[in-house]
Amino acid sequence: MTQSNLPEPVIVIEPRKSFSLVDFRELWEYRELLSFLAWRDLKVRYKQTVLGIFWAIIQPVFTMLVFSLFFGKLAQMPSDGIPYPVFTYSGLVPWTFFATSLTISANSLVNNPRLLTKVYFPRVLIPLASVLPCLVDFALAFSVLGLMMVGYGLLPTTNIIWLPFFLLMAVGTALGAGLWLAALNVQFRDVRYAVPFLIQFWLFCTPVAYPSSLLEEPWRILYGINPMVGVVDGFRWALLDTRHEFGWMIGLSIITMVILLLTGLAYFRKMERTFADIV
Amino acid sequence: MNEPIIQVEGIDKKYRIAAAHTHYRTLRETLTSAAARGLNRFRNVLKGQAASTGSETFWALRDVSFSVHRGQVLGLIGQNGAGKSTLLKIIARITEPTAGRVTIRGRLSSMLEVGTGFHPELTGRENIFLNGAILGMTRAEIERKFDEIVAFSEIADFLETPVKHYSSGMYVRLAFAVAAHLEPQILLIDEVLAVGDVEFQRKCLRKMGSVAREGRTIIFVSHQMNAVRELCDECLLLDKGRIVRLGVTNDVIKEYLGRTATTTEWRPSHEERFSHPNFTPTRLQVVDTELDPIRREVQSGERFGVVLEGEVSRLSPNLSLGIAVYASGNELLFWSWHTDQAEGDWPRLREGPNRLVVWIPAHFLNEEIYRIHLIASIHPHEWILHPRQWTPQVYIKVTGRPGRVPHRAVSRPGFTAPVLDFDELPPLTE
Secondary structure (H helix, E strand, O other): OOOOOOOOOEEEEOOOOOOOOOOHHHHHHOHHHHHHHHHHHHHHHOOOOOOHHHHHHHHHHHHHHHHHHHHHHHOOOOOOOOOHHHHHHHHHHHHHHHHHHHHHHHHHOOOOHHHHHHOOOOOOHHHHHHHHHHHHHHHHHHHHHHHHHHHOOOOOOHHHHHHHHHHHHHHHHHHHHHHHHHHHHHHOOHHHHHHHHHHHHHHHOOOOOOOHHHOOHHHHHHHOOOHHHHHHHHHHHHHHOOOOOOOHHHHHHHHHHHHHHHHHHHHHHHHHHHHHHHO | OOOOOEEEEEEEEEEEEEOOOOOOOOHHHHHHHHHHHHHHHHHHHHHOOOOOOOEEEEEEEEEEEEEEOOOOEEEEEOOOOOOHHHHHHHHOOOOOOOEEEEEEEOOEEEEOOOOOOOOOOOEHHHHHHHHHHHOOOOHHHHHHHHHHHHHHHOOHHHOOOEHHHOOHHHHHHHHHHHHHOOOOOEEEEEOOOOOOOHHHHHHHHHHHHHHHHOOOEEEEEOOOHHHHHHHOOEEEEEEOOEEEEEEEHHHHHHHHHHHOOOOOEEOOOOOOOOOOOOOEEEEEEEEOOOOOEOOOOEEOOOOEEEEEEEEEOOOOOOEEEEEEEEOOOOOEEEEEEHHHOOHHHOOOOOOEEEEEEEEEOOOOEOOEEEEEEEEEEEOOOEEEEOOOOOOOEEEEEEEOOOOOOOOOOOOOOOOEOOOOOOOOOOOOOO
8 A cells, every 4th residue: 555656545534424335445455454354363263272273163063963962863853854963064054153253243343442443444344354264164164064964975966056155145144233233332332241142042043953844834934034044044955955945035034134234334334433432 | 736735624523421420319210210211322322323311522622723744743732631632533534523624645554552453362473464454554565574673673582472472561662663664654643652661762763753854744642742842843732622832843842831830740650651670760749848749830939849759679879869950942951969969968768669859949940841850870880761761750830030039020031040149349459
């Protein structure tokens, strides 16, 4: 940014009357800072832990074992014709990514008050950078899923090309909710305590331990209001040939995800001007 | 281009501050009002307003306008709470003005704190990159200046050590080194010189001086008038959010000191502290002849004292304590050491807390604002507190016309106005 042949930027600082949702040009200018912040979070994440990066695998794998024992074995939960451990783990992988991303991004602003009060850059970089390292955890947990599928002799179908789309949906949902909560957290530290509860509640409403096919048809579509329903079902569809159709349900999930993301961004942008004064 | 590089027009900044808590008498009252407050807040959240129930407003800045030209080094002075930092934060885009407009024509970096974004778990090397990026440097730029930064910070041996194991001095040196190698056209600096040891402070000041001479535009906030004098051509004096004066540094500082002539006591604070095994200052205070603190002007005919307090953890037989007195234009009047007297009269220094008083005679100083520094050295080897660097300092305003004759109306030039003995001698007969 400090090459002398660049035209001099003229910046006008005024009380903002209108605002744009995202200033893409500015974000692009700050892409290096985004990667530095993400890199910092990644580096620091498992410092001074014994198991280090293995935590990324331990959490979903142990949850899978517990779910398999209680829901799969004891409760005889149906699993769309897929071995229950693979069924639940394929939901836990995107779910764990979502839950960690949401927790970290919701606390990202209040955990970095100095960045808000002492230096300028687009504020949205902070929650954004906090979600990125979770993708590394996701990749690790996902590779275990690959091993499990090989172990059970399950081959993915060509639907697998849609997987990045569903991952993007998970990112969008986590970021949308994360932006809302991060901005609220600056003013109301209640958020810090509400998030674990919210995530637990959200897990019950998401078909991780049980299949969405348990719900009758008109209700199943409505169920798609929870965007994570679309993500988890989409993951199974893309990887495991669950052979059920989701049609409108996933459409609804996409719509709520987009609404969540846009309103989150709007609220964040509206509140960001006060962050430095309140945090 | 003759347009000002920074143009500030009619800036207002309003803050909401929570009003003092009302005390509720009964539990029911407490609960109902808490519920009402909660509901109100919830409504405000949705409307995107800050929680404002029971708060009052406070104007941190009021109608501030000025402009800065290319290559100018502007000092921003004023007492705590005058609005200096708020103004800097608005120009740095950290907080938004309530009204008004700032136009900036150039790339700007701000050093409002050293080490923003430093992470204790990361190594020195990693933090250089991280901090550099946060301050607005590109990776290529940081790589190019990396060796320079390391050399300046004097921590080459600890580059691969997590900064949580650094001493606070090392931490500050590294942080300042990164910031000092920024190359923006406009640099905002907020009170960062009051950190680190004396040697490093001097180095920082030199570095900033050289940055200023390279033609960069700088806005510099400081409480240290020495540093302001050294760096700035012009100064802006703020008081309670308004501009009081903008002009040549020495004049503005004089006005500022005139307003702050009541800072007759210094104690260590978060920004201003200093420690040394041979002598750590803990207080410097102007007192009257009864040893009661003076928080006012003194009369020229009044004898007053300056109390020096400090902690000695390793007593050196050569430890010398003293004061350096300056006039408001930064002219040195004199130094005085406790060892100036005959050795038998020296006050005894001991390990632990020490307390001395030095007396300024009546009818000695002129009508002026004087700055008194606490100075200390291990005579003659080493300075502990050198008057040209940061040392504890107090200000005292002396009023009243010089001389012992009442009602003499004429003021007099000169830094001192001693009443001397004039004796009549018999005329010499040839």
